[in-house]
Amino acid sequence: MRELNINLKNTSYKIIIEDGLLNNISKYIKEVYKNKKIFILTDDNVEKLYLNTVISSLKNDFDVDYVVIPHGEESKCLSTYAYVCEELIKKDIRRNHLLLALGGGVIGDLTGFVAATLYRGIPYIGIPTSLLSQMDSSIGGKTGIDFYNRKNILGAFKQPSMVLIDPKTLDTLDEREFNNGMGELIKHGAIGNKNLLMSLLNKPKINEDIIYESLTVKKAVVEIDEFDLKERMTLNFGHTFGHAIELKYGYKHGEAVAIGMLMAIKMGVDLGVTDNECYGVIKNILELYNLPTVEYNYKDYLTDVFYDKKNIAGTINFIFIPKLGEWTIYKITEAEIKEKLL
Ligand SMILES: NC(=O)c1ccc[n+]([C@@H]2O[C@H](COP(=O)([O-])OP(=O)(O)OC[C@H]3O[C@@H](n4cnc5c(N)ncnc54)[C@H](O)[C@@H]3O)[C@@H](O)[C@H]2O)c1
Ligand SMILES: [Zn+2]
Incomplete structure (x- = not known):
C-alpha cells in the first residue's frame, strides 16, 4: 500500500x-x-x-x-x-x-x-x-x-x-488503452522523475510504486499551481504538437503525446535548450510500450501551433525538458521562431 x-x-x-x-x-x-x-x-x-x-x-x-x-x-x-x-x-x-x-x-x-x-x-x-x-x-x-x-x-x-x-x-484494460495511459506516464517521468523514467527501460509491470512515483510529479505541480495559471502547464509537455496531430491523424491522446514529446525534444535541441540524449532514451521507452514514434517535422506545425489558444500576447509558452526528468517553460515570440527555426 x-x-x-x-x-x-x-x-x-x-x-x-x-x-x-x-x-x-x-x-x-x-x-x-x-x-x-x-x-x-x-x-x-x-x-x-x-x-x-x-x-x-x-x-x-x-x-x-x-x-x-x-x-x-x-x-x-x-x-x-x-x-x-x-x-x-x-x-x-x-x-x-x-x-x-x-x-x-x-x-x-x-x-x-x-x-x-x-x-x-x-x-x-x-x-x-x-x-x-x-x-x-x-x-x-x-x-x-x-x-x-x-x-x-x-x-x-x-x-x-x-x-x-x-x-x-x-x-x-485492453492493450491500446493501457499504452495510451503509458504515454502520459512516460511524460511524467520525462518532466519530473528521472528514476521513474529510467526504470521503464526494463518494462516493469505497472504496480503501486510506479503509480505512486508518477503521481508525485503531478502532485508537485498541482500543489504550487492549483488553478492552472503557470507551473501546471508543464504537464502539457508533448501536448502542443500532440494536439496538432491527434485529430489530423486519428491518434489516441496518449499516442499523440508520445509523438508530440519527440517533436518537442527536437525543437528543444535545435534551440539549444534540450540535451541531445533525451531523444534516444524517450524513443526507446515509447517503443517498448508500442507507442508511435513516427517522425513528423515540428517545423511544419509551428504556424498552426502559434495560433493555438496558448498564444498569449504574441508569445507562446513551450514546455521543454533541458535534461531527462526536468522541465522548463520557454517563452518564444513569432519573430524568434522565424529567425531561429524556420
Ligand atoms: N481531469 C484531468 O485532469 C484529466 C487529465 C487527463 C485526461 N482527462 C480526461 O480523461 C479522459 C480519458 O480518460 P481514459 O483514457 O481513462 O478514458 P475512458 O474513461 O474513456 O476509459 C477508456 C476505456 O477503458 C474502459 N475501462 C476503464 N477502466 C477499465 C478497466 N479497469 N478494465 C477494462 N476497461 C476499462 C472504459 O470503459 C473506456 O471504454 C478524457 O476525457 C480526458 O479529457 C482528464
Ligand atoms: Zn494529456
Missing part, C-alpha cells in the same frame, strides 16, 4: 494506492464520509467488471445506489450530464450525500463536474480504473465535459475528498 497527500490552500486529500483495494473500500471512505447514502457513477464496461465488487464492499456500512452511462468520450457531454443529474435527483440525492466516480477519466471528469454543480457542490471520491485516470486525471480537481466540439470547455475545479486506486483493475 502506498499513500500520498495532496495539500492545497483550502483543502487536502488522501490518495491510497493498494492492490485489491476495491474489495476493501469502506474503511477508507468511512474516514472522510459520515453519512449513509452513496451514489456510484460508472460506465457500462466498468459496470460489468467492478460494480458488484464495489457494492459488496460497501453494503455493510452504506446504502448504495448507482447510475450507469455508456462508455467513451461521447458521454462527456451535456446530455449525459443532464441524464446523470436527473437520475440522481429522481433518486433523491441530497447535498450531503457522496458520489463515487468508478471508471476511467471520462467518468472522473463527468462525476467531478456533477459534484461541482449539483446543489452548488457535493462531495465525491474517485475510484479510477484506467491507467490514465490512476496516474493522472483523478488528481488535481479539473472536472468538466466537452461542448460545441471543444474538449473540456465546460468545467470547474473541484477537488475530490479522497482517491482510491486499485492497480489490479489494470489487468482488464
Whole structure:
C-alpha cells in the first residue's frame, strides 16, 4: 500500500494506492464520509467488471445506489450530464450525500463536474480504473465535459475528498488503452522523475510504486499551481504538437503525446535548450510500450501551433525538458521562431 497527500490552500486529500483495494473500500471512505447514502457513477464496461465488487464492499456500512452511462468520450457531454443529474435527483440525492466516480477519466471528469454543480457542490471520491485516470486525471480537481466540439470547455475545479486506486483493475484494460495511459506516464517521468523514467527501460509491470512515483510529479505541480495559471502547464509537455496531430491523424491522446514529446525534444535541441540524449532514451521507452514514434517535422506545425489558444500576447509558452526528468517553460515570440527555426 502506498499513500500520498495532496495539500492545497483550502483543502487536502488522501490518495491510497493498494492492490485489491476495491474489495476493501469502506474503511477508507468511512474516514472522510459520515453519512449513509452513496451514489456510484460508472460506465457500462466498468459496470460489468467492478460494480458488484464495489457494492459488496460497501453494503455493510452504506446504502448504495448507482447510475450507469455508456462508455467513451461521447458521454462527456451535456446530455449525459443532464441524464446523470436527473437520475440522481429522481433518486433523491441530497447535498450531503457522496458520489463515487468508478471508471476511467471520462467518468472522473463527468462525476467531478456533477459534484461541482449539483446543489452548488457535493462531495465525491474517485475510484479510477484506467491507467490514465490512476496516474493522472483523478488528481488535481479539473472536472468538466466537452461542448460545441471543444474538449473540456465546460468545467470547474473541484477537488475530490479522497482517491482510491486499485492497480489490479489494470489487468482488464485492453492493450491500446493501457499504452495510451503509458504515454502520459512516460511524460511524467520525462518532466519530473528521472528514476521513474529510467526504470521503464526494463518494462516493469505497472504496480503501486510506479503509480505512486508518477503521481508525485503531478502532485508537485498541482500543489504550487492549483488553478492552472503557470507551473501546471508543464504537464502539457508533448501536448502542443500532440494536439496538432491527434485529430489530423486519428491518434489516441496518449499516442499523440508520445509523438508530440519527440517533436518537442527536437525543437528543444535545435534551440539549444534540450540535451541531445533525451531523444534516444524517450524513443526507446515509447517503443517498448508500442507507442508511435513516427517522425513528423515540428517545423511544419509551428504556424498552426502559434495560433493555438496558448498564444498569449504574441508569445507562446513551450514546455521543454533541458535534461531527462526536468522541465522548463520557454517563452518564444513569432519573430524568434522565424529567425531561429524556420
Ligand atoms: N481531469 C484531468 O485532469 C484529466 C487529465 C487527463 C485526461 N482527462 C480526461 O480523461 C479522459 C480519458 O480518460 P481514459 O483514457 O481513462 O478514458 P475512458 O474513461 O474513456 O476509459 C477508456 C476505456 O477503458 C474502459 N475501462 C476503464 N477502466 C477499465 C478497466 N479497469 N478494465 C477494462 N476497461 C476499462 C472504459 O470503459 C473506456 O471504454 C478524457 O476525457 C480526458 O479529457 C482528464
Ligand atoms: Zn494529456
